[in-house]
Structure formats: C-alpha cells, structure tokens
Amino acid sequence: MKYIDGFRNPLAAKKIIERIEVLANLLKASGRKVSIMEVCGTHTMAIARFGIRNILPENIDLISGPGCPVCVTEAGYIDAAINLAKAGAVIVTFGDMINVPGSDESLAQCRANGALIEVVYSPSAAIKLARQFPEKNVVFLAVGFETTTAPMPAVIQIAEGEGIRNLSLLTAFKLVPPALKALMTDPELKIDSFLCPAHVSAIIGADAYKPFTGKEGVPCVVAGFEPLDILMAIDGILNQLVRNEASVENQYNRVVKPEGNLKAQALMDEYLQPVDARWRGLGLLPLSGLGLKNEFERFDAEKKHGITVKKGKEPSGCLCGEVIKGKSKPTSCPLFARGCTPDHAVGPCMVSSEGSCAAYYKYSL
Ligand code: SF4
Missing domain, CATH: 3.40.50.11750 (HypD, alpha/beta domain 1)
Structure with missing residues (x-):
C-alpha cells in the first residue's frame, strides 16, 4: 500500500x-x-x-x-557508577540516566555533591573527555540496545589507535x-x-x-x-x-533489511561477546547482553577498577519491573501521577523520555 x-x-x-475494526470484530466473534x-x-x-x-x-x-x-537497567548499575564517581572518576553518560534513582541516590544528586558527571549526546564525546582529563579515569556508561551498542566498537578503535589508557566502559548492553x-x-x-x-x-x-x-x-x-x-x-x-x-x-522495509546492517554486526562481533545480563523486571537472562571480549578487557570498567555491578535496591512502591514486563499498566501503579511525576520521578519508567510511565503521563492525563 x-x-x-x-x-x-x-x-x-x-x-x-x-x-x-473489521479484523477485530472477526476475532471478537471467536471470543x-x-x-x-x-x-x-x-x-x-x-x-x-x-x-x-x-x-x-x-x-x-x-x-x-x-x-x-534506561528503564531495564537496574539500580545496582547506577550504584556502581556513583561509587566510581566518588572514587574520583569522570562519569560520562547519556542524559536520561542521570536522573534515574540508584539504591540511595541518583547520578544527578551525586553530581550536585561535587562529583564529575558529564552528560553527552554521542559516545565519541567520551573520547574527547578522556583527552581533556588525561590524569583522570573516564568511565562511559555504555547502556543500550543493539542500536546504541553498534557505535561503541568505533570508540574503542579510536581509543586504541590514539593509545588512550584512561577510558573504560561500564557495559550494560542489552539484546532484544x-x-x-x-x-x-x-x-x-x-x-x-x-x-x-x-x-x-x-x-x-x-x-x-x-x-x-x-x-x-x-x-x-x-x-x-x-x-x-x-x-x-x-x-x-x-x-x-x-x-x-x-x-x-x-512494514518498515524502507529502512530495515531482512539481514540487518551486516557491517555493524561484524564490528560488534569483533569487539563484543554475548554475556548473561540482568534486566529490571525480567531478572537474569542468559546471553541477553553484550560485554567486551577478553582481548579488550583493559576498556572494561568492572575489570579495570575491580568492581562488580550488583542488583541494588529498587524504589519503594514502584512497579517499574511489572510495567516493563507488560504485567501492569503505568496507571495501575498507586504512585502514578501522585507521588511519581516527571518532575519528581520515583522510578526509571517516569524518568526516561522513552519510559512507559512518562508516555502515559505526558499524553493520557
Ligand atoms: S508511576 Fe513511577 S513509581 Fe509507578 S511504576 Fe511508574 S515510574 Fe515506578
């Protein structure tokens, strides 16, 4: 058509x-x-x-x-980033992540207390910051699905090419x-x-x-x-x-090919490997994430700084885990539009510009 x-x-x-409507009626007729x-x-x-x-x-x-x-990334990941910031690292992140609550505080709160946390719009900005702060450890919060992950190998390629040693990635890449x-x-x-x-x-x-x-x-x-x-x-x-x-x-064949972007896939395969990953709401899913291959572990923030990302504590009363699984609608959460609004978000689904609770709040009220 x-x-x-x-x-x-x-x-x-x-x-x-x-x-x-015609098709829905046919389905309705069969219950x-x-x-x-x-x-x-x-x-x-x-x-x-x-x-x-x-x-x-x-x-x-x-x-x-x-x-x-952002919504599927657990509070423990934020905690790990905050701990690195408190230990003196420069944390580099995309915007939405900064207001997501960790177990005790968000990156924004941590920054308000003096930590060096930089919001960027492109992963290449992490390279610039690593050059700008050669005496500091720069940690990029590498969060996202396959789309966001695809440009990451280029960041490592540049860092390798320039011999940049103070940049690492705290990876939480997820596979759909x-x-x-x-x-x-x-x-x-x-x-x-x-x-x-x-x-x-x-x-x-x-x-x-x-x-x-x-x-x-x-x-x-x-x-x-x-x-x-x-x-x-x-x-x-x-x-x-x-x-x-x-x-x-x-339906989106003006952009999406049956085989996808083979160049991006090859580049990702060269630098990254499937790993078990924790998802808010879904828990630990086997081989549902991507981590750096062993030969690039000098860029792996967990290995470089001897830390482990733990589960963390989810915000009290927040149903984000259920919302993410499709088990609850945002409006079923008792905090929706009461204790939790975009200006005072309790959970990540209200913080993120792609979060279900934010979508319902913005367009359904
Ligand atoms: S309305 Fe707020 S507290 Fe409730 S599920 Fe959504 S983000 Fe969590």
Missing part, C-alpha cells in the same frame, strides 16, 4: 482503522482478546502521542514492553531477542504478537524475529514510528491472527 501524502494522511489512517506488545520505547511514545491506544477496538490491547534501555524469548515463555503473560522495534531491527534485521514465529510462535511485525506505520503494523498483526498465522512482516 502506498501513501503519497506521507505517513500522517488522515484519510489513509481512517481506511486502516476501518480495516482494523478472542488480543494483546500486542510494542517492544520499543519510541513506539510507546508515538502510540501515546498519536492516541493510537484509544482508537483501537476494545478487544485489542497494546501493552508496552521492555523497550527503554532474548528478552522476547523470556516474555513469550513467561506463563504469567499472554502476548499474542510483537510490534517489533524499528531502530534495533535496522541493526539486527527483520529475520532476527523468525525464531518467535511459526507453529508455536506469534506474529512479529517490524514498524516505523509514524502513525500510519503503527496502524499498518497492527493491521498486519490482526490479519495474521485472523488467518491463524505467525510470521515476520517488515
């Missing part, structure tokens, strides 16, 4: 919504309620911003998943497919399909979702971020469910 007026054409949206999980924080924001959740038929439920890298597997096999969850991420899929490719489809699987549709992208993906999912099919569809 081609939309010459772009991806916000109201008439085209109306037609797709009508089709969604089916459908849960579609969006596995990307940017989708969560777009769905809230364009009001898509509210226009869907009542038997179609969009639930938010673990798509925000192992999280999908954990969600699909969780007996407490009933997920009928995945609306698959756009940016991550540009790296790993649409074919990466094939293991979640087939006879025992669910429909997986890769979608872009415009309203028509998301509506077409929902239409594709419902079409598959009506036909009792479960395959991968790539």
